[in-house]
Amino acid sequence: xxxxxxxxxxxxxxxxxxxxxxxxxxxxxxxxxxxxxxxxxxxxxxxxxxxxxxxxxxxxxxxxxxxxxxxxxxxxxxxxxxxxxxxxxxxxxxxxxxxxxxxxxxxxxxxxxxxxxxxxxxxxxxxxxxxxxxxxxxxxx
Amino acid sequence: xxxxxxxxxxxxxxxxxxxxxxxxxxxxxxxxxxxxxxxxxxxxxxxxxxxxxxxxxxxxxxxxxxxxxxxxxxxxxxxxxxx
Numbered sequence: 001x002x003x004x005x006x007x008x009x010x011x012x013x014x015x016x017x018x019x020x021x022x023x024x025x026x027x028x029x030x031x032x033x034x035x036x037x038x039x040x041x042x043x044x045x046x047x048x049x050x051x052x053x054x055x056x057x058x059x060x061x062x063x064x065x066x067x068x069x070x071x072x073x074x075x076x077x078x079x080x081x082x083x084x085x086x087x088x089x090x091x092x093x094x095x096x097x098x099x100x101x102x103x104x105x106x107x108x109x110x111x112x113x114x115x116x117x118x119x120x121x122x123x124x125x126x127x128x129x130x131x132x133x134x135x136x137x138x139x140x141x
Numbered sequence: 142x143x144x145x146x147x148x149x150x151x152x153x154x155x156x157x158x159x160x161x162x163x164x165x166x167x168x169x170x171x172x173x174x175x176x177x178x179x180x181x182x183x184x185x186x187x188x189x190x191x192x193x194x195x196x197x198x199x200x201x202x203x204x205x206x207x208x209x210x211x212x213x214x215x216x217x218x219x220x221x222x223x224x
Contacts (some may be wrong), residue, residue, distance in 0.1 A: 016169065052223075053200070056201075059191050081224075092224070093224050117223060122222065123150070123223070124221055124222045136220075
C-alpha cells in the first residue's frame with residue numbers, strides 16, 4: 001500500500017498493524033523512517049516544505065512498490081510519504097518490507113527508499129535563517 | 142488544449158504552476174513545445190534551458206523527442222529530492 005499525506009504517521013502503529021495482519025506469514029519486517037534534520041549543508045533548518053505532483057507521485061510510489069514485490073518475495077509492503085510544511089524531527093517517509101526471511105526484507109526496503117529518492121516527484125524546500133532554499137539532489141539524505 | 146504544469150524551483154522561477162494552451166501550430170514534440178515556451182520573454186528562455194529538467198507527459202517521464210498531442214498534460218520539473 002502507498003499513502004501520500006499531509007498528516008503525521010506513527011511508524012510504531014504501522015508496524016504493529018502490519019504484524020497483526022500478518023497471520024504468521026512473514027518472519028522478517030524491515031522498516032526505514034526518514035526524519036527532518038535540524039541542520040543541512042551546515043545551515044540551521046527551521047522548516048522543510050515538501051511539494052509533490054498529485055497523481056504522478058502516487059503512481060510513481062505504486063510503481064516502486066510493485067517493482068519491489070516483483071523482485072523479492074514480500075508478504076507485505078508499505079510506503080508513506082508526507083507533504084506540506086514539516087519541522088525538524090518530524091516524520092517524512094516510512095518504508096516497510098515484510099518477507100519470510102530477513103535478507104529479502106532488507107533488500108526490498110533499501111530498494112524502495114533508494115528508488116523513491118531518485119524517481120518519485122517530491123521536492124524539498126528548506127527555511128534557513130537567511131531565507132528559503134530548494135534542496136539539490138544528493139544534498140539531502 | 143494542452144495542460145502545462147511546472148513544479149518546485151521551476152514553478153517559482155516562472156511564477157506559474159500551470160496553464161492551458163492550444164497546441165501551437167507546428168509543435169509536435171516536447172522539444173518543440175519547450176522551444177515555443179522559451180520564445181516568451183524571460184524568465185521562460187533561461188528557466189527552461191536547464192538541461193537537468195525532467196519532463197512528463199500524462200504523468201509518465203518522457204524524453205524530449207516524445208510526441209505531444211491535444212489533451213495531453215505536460216509537466217516540467219527539476220530533479221526530485223524526496224525521501
